[in-house]
Amino acid sequence: MLNQDIPDAPKYETKIKHKDGLGGAAHDRGLSFIDAALLILDNLSDDQIKKINATPNKDFPLRKQFGLEKNNKTNFELLQEYIATLGLNWASINGESKSNLKGMDLAVLERTLIKAIKQNAYLHEKKSSKKVKIELDNAENHVNWKKREALTTNIKDEKQQTISMNRTETPISTFTPDLTEEWLKITIKHQQPHWFKALPEWEQNYFIKRVEQWLKQKAEGGVQNLGDYLGPVPTTIRKYPGAPNAYVTKVELTEADGSKVTFRKVRSGVIAPAAMKGQKKKDKKENKEESRKIQEEKTQIAKQNLEQLLVVAIQEKMNEIAEHPDFENNKPIQMDLPILLQTLYTPPAQPPGGAKTNKAVMDAFARLRDELADQNEMNKFITKHGLNNDDIKFNKIELLYSNKAVNKARVVSWFHNLRSSQGKESRNTDERLADYVNKLPDTPDNKMAKDALKSYQDMNYTQNTLGSLFSTKNNAMAERAALEQIIAGKVGMRVGSCVSGKDREEMITEIAIAQQQFFLRYKRFPPPYYAKGNDKELRAKFTEMVARQYLTGHGHKLAAENSKGCDGLKNIKDVMGDSICAKIKELAPEYGIKVGFDPIKDVQKVAGFNKLSLDKLGMSIKSLAVKKKVNEKVVAFRKAFKNSEFFQQFSQDKPLPKQKTQIVPPDESQLVERKRANTIDFAFEAAKSLKKIRTHSLPSVLSIGPDIDQGKAPAIDNDKRDAIQNCKEQLNKYIEKVKLDEEPDGIKFGYNPASHVRAILEYIKDNLNDNMTKEAAEALSDAGKNIWSDKENNPLKELANALDEPKKSQRMDM
Numbered sequence: 001m002l003n004q005d006i007p008d009a010p011k012y013e014t015k016i017k018h019k020d021g022l023g024g025a026a027h028d029r030g031l032s033f034i035d036a037a038l039l040i041l042d043n044l045s046d047d048q049i050k051k052i053n054a055t056p057n058k059d060f061p062l063r064k065q066f067g068l069e070k071n072n073k074t075n076f077e078l079l080q081e082y083i084a085t086l087g088l089n090w091a092s093i094n095g096e097s098k099s100n101l102k103g104m105d106l107a108v109l110e111r112t113l114i115k116a117i118k119q120n121a122y123l124h125e126k127k128s129s130k131k132v133k134i135e136l137d138n139a140e141n142h143v144n145w146k147k148r149e150a151l152t153t154n155i156k157d158e159k160q161q162t163i164s165m166n167r168t169e170t171p172i173s174t175f176t177p178d179l180t181e182e183w184l185k186i187t188i189k190h191q192q193p194h195w196f197k198a199l200p201e202w203e204q205n206y207f208i209k210r211v212e213q214w215l216k217q218k219a220e221g222g223v224q225n226l227g228d229y230l231g232p233v234p235t236t237i238r239k240y241p242g243a244p245n246a247y248v249t250k251v252e253l254t255e256a257d258g259s260k261v262t263f264r265k266v267r268s269g270v271i272a273p274a275a276m277k278g279q280k281k282k283d284k285k286e287n288k289e290e291s292r293k294i295q296e297e298k299t300q301i302a303k304q305n306l307e308q309l310l311v312v313a314i315q316e317k318m319n320e321i322a323e324h325p326d327f328e329n330n331k332p333i334q335m336d337l338p339i340l341l342q343t344l345y346t347p348p349a350q351p352p353g354g355a356k357t358n359k360a361v362m363d364a365f366a367r368l369r370d371e372l373a374d375q376n377e378m379n380k381f382i383t384k385h386g387l388n389n390d391d392i393k394f395n396k397i398e399l400l401y402s403n404k405a406v407n408k409a410r411v412v413s414w415f416h417n418l419r420s421s422q423g424k425e426s427r428n429t430d431e432r433l434a435d436y437v438n439k440l441p442d443t444p445d446n447k448m449a450k451d452a453l454k455s456y457q458d459m460n461y462t463q464n465t466l467g468s469l470f471s472t473k474n475n476a477m478a479e480r481a482a483l484e485q486i487i488a489g490k491v492g493m494r495v496g497s498c499v500s501g502k503d504r505e506e507m508i509t510e511i512a513i514a515q516q517q518f519f520l521r522y523k524r525f526p527p528p529y530y531a532k533g534n535d536k537e538l539r540a541k542f543t544e545m546v547a548r549q550y551l552t553g554h555g556h557k558l559a560a561e562n563s564k565g566c567d568g569l570k571n572i573k574d575v576m577g578d579s580i581c582a583k584i585k586e587l588a589p590e591y592g593i594k595v596g597f598d599p600i601k602d603v604q605k606v607a608g609f610n611k612l613s614l615d616k617l618g619m620s621i622k623s624l625a626v627k628k629k630v631n632e633k634v635v636a637f638r639k640a641f642k643n644s645e646f647f648q649q650f651s652q653d654k655p656l657p658k659q660k661t662q663i664v665p666p667d668e669s670q671l672v673e674r675k676r677a678n679t680i681d682f683a684f685e686a687a688k689s690l691k692k693i694r695t696h697s698l699p700s701v702l703s704i705g706p707d708i709d710q711g712k713a714p715a716i717d718n719d720k721r722d723a724i725q726n727c728k729e730q731l732n733k734y735i736e737k738v739k740l741d742e743e744p745d746g747i748k749f750g751y752n753p754a755s756h757v758r759a760i761l762e763y764i765k766d767n768l769n770d771n772m773t774k775e776a777a778e779a780l781s782d783a784g785k786n787i788w789s790d791k792e793n794n795p796l797k798e799l800a801n802a803l804d805e806p807k808k809s810q811r812m813d814m
Contacts, residue, residue, distance in 0.1 A: 015556055017567045021099060022605055026106045052121065104630060110612055163521065180227070234563070249266075262320070267496060273301050275353065331391040340429065414465050414466065434453060451525055452525060479529070551591045
């Protein structure tokens with residue numbers, strides 16, 4: 001887990017964050033939860049804030065807790081600064097203390113935040129701790145809800161495989177017209193949907209601000225699609241319209257002999273908003289009607305989400321056809337297009353929401369399938385979503401459904417699917433996919449599809465599945481699910497989901513890639529899990545291929561997009577099986593992972609930080625032993641906090657610089673829109689780095705180049721370049737001096753720790769004054785106006801003024 005446990009020169013790259021281990025994950029999660037608490041406070045209504053401030057000092061819980069009845073700050077200011085100071089205290093944990101952080105430490109922090117919000121922000125609303133926890137978890141999701149970039153992993157000629165791989169995950173965010181219309185309803189009081197009205201007031205305020213911000217920037221020529229503006233919906237929320245955690249997976253494999261294969265699929269979390277609820281009514285009849293309306297709304301949103309994924313799937317199939325070497329010679333092309341909706345979760349137990357969520361998925365699927373079965377409606381769908389292509393025509397678009405439950409509880413689904421609609425659809429899909437494959441001509445291009453179908457049909461999986469209540473060496477259902485994806489991709493497209501889109505989805509992708517790697521090498525699919533004789537050795541080679549796919553860490557990094565710090569997968573042993581997990585551990589040292597970090601157990605623990613249970617928080621009577629330990633930790637945490645320098649700063653009357661916590665839309669992240677040279681770029685990046693200093697160092701400052709803003713920055717002369725370089729060198733020395741942890745991915749939006757910010761400002765004033773230009777000072781001042789709401793107590797403004805003061809010594813001007 002510690003850096004000294006890592007070999008100096010691993011053979012292969014991995015994206016698994018084993019160096020920071022569990023402690024690093026817990027640290028990142030804690031910072032994210034602090035930002036979440038501040039986000040809630042920042043979006044409280046004016047009436048809520050007035051009630052908080054109107055509470056007599058002697059009755060305000062936070063004042064009584066710390067003996068601050070005579071402090072001159074308002075109650076709301078005190079509450080904001082208390083949580084900000086908790087953030088400072090947590091951020092200051094480093095070195096061995098950071099590496100030793102555990103899930104219980106994270107639980108103590110979250111429980112502290114829940115208590116602060118419940119007792120102080122909701123003093124007059126009397127919300128339960130459970131409800132406040134749900135809100136805090138949701139706010140933490142908003143902190144991580146952002147625009148995402150494509151994730152690519154390249155592997156070239158590994159000695160064990162001699163197969164190069166290029167794998168790219170491209171996020172799906174673009175809303176269909178229907179999804180956009182659904183979101184716009186929230187801004188019109190009498191049209192607000194049930195899912196929106198059931199949200200807490202701060203969340204409603206937050207969403208209305210976001211949509212109104214989008215409308216404003218759209219009118220000014222900004223991002224035109226609301227979904228692209230918001231970014232992909234995280235699956236950790238499960239309440240709102242939009243396909244959650246959705247990506248296009250594209251994998252290109254090349255064997256040493258030049259043979260190639262491309263694998264495409266569309267993946268997401270569960271398409272129905274499982275956690276969507278309405279407002280509970282006192283009257284039973286009204287409550288029943290409310291439930292009926294919510295179920296209909298859930299189905300309609302599931303249908304909209306499925307449409308969003310289908311649009312991408314159809315476009316991807318068109319791209320694949322157009323990329324074929326013989327396309328120009330064979331166009332125009334007419335074909336039937338089967339699209340498989342494959343789910344990997346376990347009905348009726350999953351996803352959360354049980355039968356109601358499964359019913360919403362199946363009803364949405366049936367409605368959309370019926371619409372597309374009509375030729376006129378299919379043509380309208382294609383036209384509506386801009387999918388017209390004169391060279392590619394679809395005779396029909398056939399929707400197929402399959403449930404492949406691949407986790408440990410798959411035996412439950414096996415029995416459930418014997419008589420359920422999901423089981424009937426799955427059996428029908430087996431026949432339809434076989435029909436499509438059998439119609440393919442016997443050509444080298446189609447050999448993979450035909451061999452995959454034979455392997456799928458021949459695999460005896462029943463006994464393996466029924467025995468899954470106990471740990472199994474291999475998971476036949478997982479391999480069948482992967483084969484089904486390969487088959488669907490060869491004759492049409494696969495669209496699918498597990499609950500979160502980051503656990504089962506990822507591991508089935510890894511298995512499918514390994515199956516195709518094996519096919520390229522041996523011109524056949526791997527032998528089944530019960531292989532004997534010569535096939536047993538080939539089976540071992542396939543097991544190694546899957547293990548190496550896991551160890552690239554591609555899926556682990558993808559998982560972190562959902563939740564800060566959670567670079568981990570869940571249900572690994574259940575889905576992969578004991579044999580693959582054992583091989584992963586055996587090969588881990590080649591990827592720099594030594595004893596001290598378990599690539600299975602510890603990865604799952606990291607993933608488990610995503611949502612802490614009430615038991616882990618010590619807020620449930622089910623685990624009295626855990627509750628006692630958490631209580632002991634809480635006492636120690638409070639004592640350490642009261643003895644910290646941060647508490648002394650918090651308890652003084654002097655206010656901290658106020659910064660509103662907000663998630664800045666991606667297209668508005670450039671706060672200063674102006675023509676600027678590299679010097680000004682440096683100043684602006686420095687200002688952004690100061691804003692996120694609580695969890696980040698200044699790595700962006702050290703990498704400023706001449707082509708900032710897509711090459712729009714004008715050239716500057718050598719003297720000014722030297723000045724910029726000097727600034728960078730001085731800042732680099734400061735970073736090394738204070739040993740701030742580098743974390744360049746993303747921007748954290750939260751309350752700025754005054755002590756850290758001011759320390760850096762003082763250092764710049766003392767050391768870089770003569771190297772900063774007047775324009776740089778202006779850029780810092782402009783950025784400061786956007787970052788600090790307190791115009792009078794603005795440290796960036798102070799810096800700008802200091803830089804602009806005439807010096808006795810000669811000063812460089814532009």
